[in-house]
Every structure is written in structure tokens, then in C-alpha cells.
Amino acid sequence: MKKSLKICRAITAGVLLLVLITFLILYFTVLKPKQPKIVASPIGLDHIAFSLPPNPTLNISIRAAITIENPNYAGFQYRNSSATVFYRRNLIGDAPIEAGVIRARSTKNISTVINVDADKLMADSSFLPDVLRGSLNLTSTAIMEGKVILLGIFKIRATIYSSCDISIFVWEGTKTSICDSKIEL
The missing domain is CATH 1.20.5 (Single alpha-helices involved in coiled-coils or other helix-helix interfaces)
Known part of the structure; x- marks a missing residue:
């Protein structure tokens, strides 16, 4: 026995x-875990508001598309987040990112609106020379917190950090973006 x-x-x-x-x-x-591939791209002007003296202001909203490719065998469920936009290290805008899910081994397109404080943008002494050269270089960062969902059972806290260098070629009307992302479990 x-x-x-x-x-x-x-x-x-x-x-x-x-x-x-x-x-x-x-x-x-x-x-x-493999790093997600993220591409951020401004796709058009959404809104312009300005006022004349004595308090002149100019605010611009730019519609943007964020494409996130998830190469992992696990989905990612994220909370409401936001992206920030910088011009020469000065914060000039932000964009909300609504909560959602990026399924395993899939691509998700997120549409958002970047609210740009054009007063801050134009106050930078490099703005006009950059426009005359034909290129505006922006940086966008986003932190998306949520949970990795593995096999529909296991949920592990995770955070995606993303940084994008966006170049807008003023005279050609084109833009490019190079993004780097990192997932931290």
C-alpha cells in the first residue's frame, strides 16, 4: 500500500x-510579450477658434488616427487614457483615448481629437522659422494602463508607453510619424 x-x-x-x-x-x-507597434498620424483639421484683441487667442483641434498592432497571443484591455503633444519640449496639446480592448494578434484603429493650444505653439520663437522651412516636428506621448488577458482567464496588469515623433511638412501637406512603444508587466 x-x-x-x-x-x-x-x-x-x-x-x-x-x-x-x-x-x-x-x-x-x-x-x-512582444512590443506593440503604434503609428500616430494627424489626418485633418477638426476645429479652429480665434478671437481678436484685446485678448487674441487661437485654438486648433486636429483629428488624429492611432493604429495599434498587437502581435501577442494575449489581448489588452485598457482604461481611459490621454496622449500629450509637445513642440520643442513645450506642451501644446492633449488628446483623450477612450477605454477599449485590443484583441490578441490584431490591429485596432483609434480616432481622437488633439486639442492644440496654438497660442503656446506660436509663442515659441522657433515656430515661424520652422513653418518657413516647411517642417513642424512634434512629439506625442501616451501611457495606456490596463490588463493583459491571456487565454481569456489570466489577467495581468500592464502598461504601454508610447512616444511618437511626428513631422508635418507644411508646404507638401504630408506628414510622417515614427513611434516607439514598450509594454511593461
């Missing part, structure tokens, strides 16, 4: 060890 109990324990321990090794191999090969 004792011998069969020892054999049963040994088999159980062996099976558990095999399951653990299989899970570790899967994690370090297939399930290992």
Missing part, C-alpha cells in the same frame, strides 16, 4: 513538473 502511494506521488510530481516545463517553454517562445 505504501509503495503504491509513493508511485502515485512520484507520477503526480512528474506530471506537474512536465506541465510546468511545458508552460515555461510556451511562455519563453510563443507567449512571451
Whole structure:
């Protein structure tokens, strides 16, 4: 009786060890988190508001598209977030990002509106020379907090950090963006 109990324990321990090794191999090969690919691009003017002296102001809203490609085998559920926009390290605007889910191995397009404080933009001494050269270089950053959903069962807290360098070529009417993102579990 004792011998069969020892054999049963040994088999159980062996099976558990095999399951653990299989899970570790899967994690370090297939399930290992990969960095999402993010592209942010302004797509058009949404709103302009200005007032004349004695208190002249100019505010602009730019419609933007954010494309997030999730190469992972886990989905990402994120909370309401926001992106900030900088011109030469000066905060000139922000954009809300509504809560949502990016499914496993899929691409999600998010549309948002960037509220640009044009007064701050034009107050920068480099603004006019940059416009005359034909290129405005902006930086956008976003932090998206949420949960990674693995196999529909496991939920792990995660944060995606994203930074995009956006160049708007004024005279050509074109734009480019290069984004770098990092996921932290």
C-alpha cells in the first residue's frame, strides 16, 4: 500500500513538473510579450477658434488616427487614457483615448481629437522659422494602463508607453510619424 502511494506521488510530481516545463517553454517562445507597434498620424483639421484683441487667442483641434498592432497571443484591455503633444519640449496639446480592448494578434484603429493650444505653439520663437522651412516636428506621448488577458482567464496588469515623433511638412501637406512603444508587466 505504501509503495503504491509513493508511485502515485512520484507520477503526480512528474506530471506537474512536465506541465510546468511545458508552460515555461510556451511562455519563453510563443507567449512571451512582444512590443506593440503604434503609428500616430494627424489626418485633418477638426476645429479652429480665434478671437481678436484685446485678448487674441487661437485654438486648433486636429483629428488624429492611432493604429495599434498587437502581435501577442494575449489581448489588452485598457482604461481611459490621454496622449500629450509637445513642440520643442513645450506642451501644446492633449488628446483623450477612450477605454477599449485590443484583441490578441490584431490591429485596432483609434480616432481622437488633439486639442492644440496654438497660442503656446506660436509663442515659441522657433515656430515661424520652422513653418518657413516647411517642417513642424512634434512629439506625442501616451501611457495606456490596463490588463493583459491571456487565454481569456489570466489577467495581468500592464502598461504601454508610447512616444511618437511626428513631422508635418507644411508646404507638401504630408506628414510622417515614427513611434516607439514598450509594454511593461
